[in-house]
Every structure is written in C-alpha cells, then in structure tokens.
Amino acid sequence: GWAGEGPGTGGKNRRVCHAAARLEMGSLWEEFNRLGTEMIVTKAGRRMFPTFQVKLSGLDPLADYVLLMDFIPLDDKRYRWGWGDGGRGLDPGVLSSSSPRRYAFHSSSWLAAGRAEPAAPGRVHFHPDSPAKGAQWMRQIVSFDKLKLTNNLLDDNGHIILNSMHRYQPRFHVVFVDPRRDSERFAHQNFKSFSFPETQFMAVTAYQNHRITQLKIASNPFAKGFRDGDPEP
Amino acid sequence: GWAGEGPGTGGKNRRVCHAAARLEMGSLWEEFNRLGTEMIVTKAGRRMFPTFQVKLSGLDPLADYVLLMDFIPLDDKRYRWGWGDGGRGLDPGVLSSSSPRRYAFHSSSWLAAGRAEPAAPGRVHFHPDSPAKGAQWMRQIVSFDKLKLTNNLLDDNGHIILNSMHRYQPRFHVVFVDPRRDSERFAHQNFKSFSFPETQFMAVTAYQNHRITQLKIASNPFAKGFRDGDPEP
DNA sequence: CCCTTTTCACCTAGGTGGTAAGAT
DNA sequence: ATCTTACCACCTAGGTGAAAAGGG
Numbered sequence: 175g176w177a178g179e180g181p182g183t184g185g186k187n188r189r190v191c192h193a194a195a196r197l198e199m200g201s202l203w204e205e206f207n208r209l210g211t212e213m214i215v216t217k218a219g220r221r222m223f224p225t226f227q228v229k230l231s232g233l234d235p236l237a238d239y240v241l242l243m244d245f246i247p248l249d250d251k252r253y254r255w256g257w258g259d260g261g262r263g264l265d266p267g268v269l270s271s272s273s274p275r276r277y278a279f280h281s282s283s284w285l286a287a288g289r290a291e292p293a294a295p296g297r298v299h300f301h302p303d304s305p306a307k308g309a310q311w312m313r314q315i316v317s318f319d320k321l322k323l324t325n326n327l328l329d330d331n332g333h334i335i336l337n338s339m340h341r342y343q344p345r346f347h348v349v350f351v352d353p354r355r356d357s358e359r360f361a362h363q364n365f366k367s368f369s370f371p372e373t374q375f376m377a378v379t380a381y382q383n384h385r386i387t388q389l390k391i392a393s394n395p396f397a398k399g400f401r402d403g404d405p406e407p
Numbered sequence: 408g409w410a411g412e413g414p415g416t417g418g419k420n421r422r423v424c425h426a427a428a429r430l431e432m433g434s435l436w437e438e439f440n441r442l443g444t445e446m447i448v449t450k451a452g453r454r455m456f457p458t459f460q461v462k463l464s465g466l467d468p469l470a471d472y473v474l475l476m477d478f479i480p481l482d483d484k485r486y487r488w489g490w491g492d493g494g495r496g497l498d499p500g501v502l503s504s505s506s507p508r509r510y511a512f513h514s515s516s517w518l519a520a521g522r523a524e525p526a527a528p529g530r531v532h533f534h535p536d537s538p539a540k541g542a543q544w545m546r547q548i549v550s551f552d553k554l555k556l557t558n559n560l561l562d563d564n565g566h567i568i569l570n571s572m573h574r575y576q577p578r579f580h581v582v583f584v585d586p587r588r589d590s591e592r593f594a595h596q597n598f599k600s601f602s603f604p605e606t607q608f609m610a611v612t613a614y615q616n617h618r619i620t621q622l623k624i625a626s627n628p629f630a631k632g633f634r635d636g637d638p639e640p
Numbered sequence: 641c642c643c644t645t646t647t648c649a650c651c652t653a654g655g656t657g658g659t660a661a662g663a664t
Numbered sequence: 665a666t667c668t669t670a671c672c673a674c675c676t677a678g679g680t681g682a683a684a685a686g687g688g
Contacts, residue, residue, distance in 0.1 A: 214657090217669075221655070254666075325668085338667075379668050380657090387657075396655040399674035447681090450645075454679070487642075558644085571643080612644050613681090620681070629679040632650035 189350040190366040192232035198315055199224050202393060203372045209385045210284065211375035219322030219333040223394045226318045226344055226373060233308030238351035241301040241311065243318055245334055247290060248341040248374055254287040255382035282383075284376065287339075294327060294335040298347075305351050325379065336377040343374045422583040423599040425465035431548055432457050435626060436605045442618045443517065444608035452555030452566040456627045459551040459577055459606060466541030471584035474534040474544065476551055478567055480523060481574040481607055487520040488615035515616075517609065520572075527560060527568040531580075538584050558612065569610040576607045 197203065202224050203211075214220045226243065233239060299321045303310070324333040336342060349365040357364070381387040391400045430436065435457050436444075447453045459476065466472060532554045536543070557566040569575060582598040590597070614620040624630045 223656090256666085391657070394656065396676060397657060397674095398676080400657055456680090489642085624681070627680065629652060630650095630681060631652080633681055 185363055186366060187350055187352070187360065187363045189234045189237045190348055190364060193230065193348045193366045194232045195228040195230055195346060195348070195368045197370045197373070198227035198229060200372065203370070206386065206389060207372045207374070209389065210383055211373075212378045212381055212383060212386045213323055213375045214381070215323045215325040215336050215338055215377045215379060217324060217326045217329075219324045219329070219331060221319060221322055222344075223390060226321065226346070227315050228346060228368070229315050230308075230312050230348070233312055233348070234350075235307060235309035235312070237308050238305045238353075239308055239311055240304040240349040240351060241316060242298050242304070242347050242349065243301075243321060243334075244296065244298045244345050244347070245336060245342045246345060247293060248343050250290045251286045251341075252288045252290055252337075253284045253339050253341070253376065255282055255284055257282055284382075290340055291337045294337055297332070297334050299332075299334055323377065325377070338377050338379050341374065341376050343369060343371070345369050418596055419599060420583055420585070420593065420596045422467045422470050423581055423597060426463065426581045426599045427465045428461040428463055428579060428581070428601045430603045430606070431460035431462060433605065436603070439619065439622060440605045440607070442622065443616055444606075445611045445614055445616060445619045446556055446608045447614070448556045448558040448569050448571055448610045448612060450557060450559045450562075452557045452562070452564060454552065454555055456623060459554065459579070460548050461579060461601070462548050463541075463545050463581070466545055466581070467583075468540060468542035468545070470541050471538045471586075472541055472544055473537040473582040473584060474549060475531050475537070475580050475582065476534075476554060476567075477529065477531045477578050477580070478569060478575040479578060480526060481576050483523045484519045484573075485521045485523055485570075486517045486572050486574070486609065488515055488517055490515055517615075523573055524570045527570055530565070530567050532565075532567055556610065558610070571610050571612050574607060574609050576602060576604070578602050 206224065213222055299318065301316060301318060302320055303316075322331075322333040323336055324331075325336060325338050326333075327335060329335055346368045347365050348368075352360055352364050354360065376382075381390070391397045439457065446455055532551065534549060534551060535553055536549075555564075555566040556569055557564075558569060558571050559566075560568060562568055579601040580598050581601075585593055585597050587593065609615075614623070624633045
C-alpha cells in the first residue's frame, strides 16, 4: 500500500511535504497480518521479519534527510495466548484492522489479560545511512534490516525495547536536516511520518500461533532449514 | 607509523591542514613489506589483506569530510617472479623501501621484465560512510574493508583496476566538503593526502613468494582452513 | 613456460526456529 | 501454567588459498 501519512500535514516544510513512502513486500506483510503478525524479542536483539522496507519519492534530491523508525503501543493491554471461555477472547480477525475475516476454527487466540506494563524506554532507530541526500534515499529501496527488537529494559546496544505480549505499530519518519541556525524552532515542520497498519505486530519471546511460525519458515531464507516439503522455486 | 603527508602542505584549508592519520596494524604491514607484499587481483574483485585501516585525528568535529583511496604505480616496470642469472635480479629487500634486508637465500625473486602496461583506468574508492562529520570519522578506526582489487579493465562494479605484475602504492585522501558556492576553485586546498610506504605491494593473480602465502594464511582469519600446525591463541 | 581463470573445500560471521531447562 | 532463556543444528552470505584447467 501507499503512504499512510500522519495527521497534521499542514505547515510542513516544502522539503518534506511532498515526501511519499511505499511499503515494500506489501502482500507478504498482509499475509502475516491476516494471521496476526508476531515478532520475536530476545535479550540480544532479534531482527524483524518481514523486514521493514520502503521506496521513497518526492524528496528534494539535493537536500539532506535522516530516516528513522519508532514503535508505538497499539493499546494499553497485555495479552496472552490461549483458550477463551466460550469464545469470549479476541481472535486474529479482531487484531487485524485491515481484514475482518474470522478464524473461529482456531482453537486458540489472543486474549486481553490485564493492563499494559509500564512503557519501555521510547527508543528510535536511525537508518545507518543517515544523513544522506534525497537522491540517495530515492535511488533504491530503503531497508531497515539492521533494526533489532529486544525485551531487555537495560539494553545498551541501542536496540528497540518492547514489552513481550504487547502490540505495537511501527512508524517511519523522514526528517529534513535543516541547515538554518535556529532549526530547532522549525523541527515540527521538518519531518513527515508514515504508519502502515499492515505492519503492526505482537511482540513475543516465542511464537504462539503455529500458522505464523509456518509462514515465517516458508518465507524467511534464514529459516530454510526448517522447511520439510519439496521447495517451489 | 604516523602520517606520511603528501608534498605541498602550504595553502591548505584549516579544516584539513591539521588532519593526521595513523596506519593501523603497522607491524603486520611491515612484516609483509619485509617479504615483499603481494595482493591478489581477480576478475570479480578481491579484498586487500592486510586491510587498509587508519586512525584519524585533527579533523574539525563539526565539518563534513569525504574519505577515499587510490593507487599509484610505483614505477614504469613490469615484473616477473623467477631465477636471476647470477643474482642480477631485484630481490625483496630492494622492493622494500623501509628495510634494506636481503633475502639472498631465496632461490627466486622479483625481476624487472620490461616496461609497464598502459596504466589501468585511474579509479578511486570512496569510503562508503562518506560524507560524514569529522567527529564520526575520528570516533573509531576507519576501515577500507569494502575496497576490492580487480585486473578486469572492463570492470563495472566500481572496483580498483590494477595491472597484475605491477607495483603500487596505496594513497589515502581526506577531503573537506566545502559548503561555499564556488568550492571547485578551492578544491586544491580542501584535501590532504597520506602515503604509507609499508603498504606498497605487487599485484598478482596468484601468489609467487611462498613466504607471503604462509604469512597470509597465518594472519588472515578467512584462511584459517589452510593452517596445519597447532594454533597459538 | 608463465600467467590467468575457474572451481572447490574450508573457513568467518551471523540470522533461523526447535528444544529443553529455567523462572515466576 | 505460562512465559523466558540458553543452547543448538541448520541455514544464508561471503572471504580464503589450493589445485586443476585454460590461454598465449
């Protein structure tokens, strides 16, 4: 899908107001999202799969930009995976805002289980090529494959800290590097944010939905060792 | 060793005139140089070993710099490896400008064998983190481990093109990114070059001096598979 | 004969989910 | 019971020199 822009586009600097971002691997993201995407978090840090990748356009080729990501809680709940008492629990269809399809034949599903833990330190991840010219960013797909997720509140590797069993929405930000002296005063005008609902996920320390596990194994090259059936090139 | 600066430091921009570069792994470079360093060139491109790495100082922390390398022919000769007629040939001691030690007990040595081939296209290799602030470059060792050498005159991968059986001197350049409009007119003032004699080498398609081969195997982690004796941690 | 190219086994380096043990 | 951790086999990806084959 194309750019879901943040609210309040008014008053933006002309260097960012035309910026657009297309999510790459959209169909794969949607396939995961239909099942209820889960992302592993570990103490050492784990990459996301699918990797968050965007194709940019509308930047000033000669201007400098910083690209970064952050993750915001989707609600104030803690979840658990299990059997509901007579179907009272939320099912993956409910968690997927882009598809109302139900999976009633699943025996298990995600259930709200109390209020969220205190929010983890709100870190951001700068794309390591930042800063760079607009031309450079638009030349090819921008991939956040160095981004890692951790559940270690004391992490000192600069990874994104999330609470397991909580839901998150990745956000992507394009920041124009303003050369003006008092650029701080224009900071609110110099960035543009993008949010793709199909990339929301549940942070977990181990996969709960076996369909998610199977889709990860089927689509992540690094998990090829767990495929059993004949491959389809 | 410390920075061997290029000639003509006069009239340099103040953003580069105090720049200094210390070659890392100096003792390893010298060990190779004493034997007559050889670097493999292949069609696909081969990394250098040792890797060219420097520690920078004296940059303006807030100014932008581009770091790059090029390779200049050390003479106008073509060489071959073999037996001289009564010791007329050059030996590794002659090739090593930093050490006059002779290796008369070697049965083979490098011999001049005619004039150099037409010079290959004079490419440069930009450090992939360029441009970046002085503070960023000085924070840690700058490593040119993405640089690859090729003997393919038609190479279109952006690798450094060299003639096999010719001698080269790597050069390292620090370029201040001048924000002035007519910065081209100051280009000659905005860079500073460094040349470390112990990094000179002979380009080859296959190692000639067996002592070089053994030193590569002993010191390059990727060649560990060819070590035979018990390791010494 | 000398040099170059290709292929290969053997490494480094690091990303997978499975599994069993550990923690609460 | 439920969630977390540590370790593992098995991958991807790519950097080594050896050896054999190829070319002038």
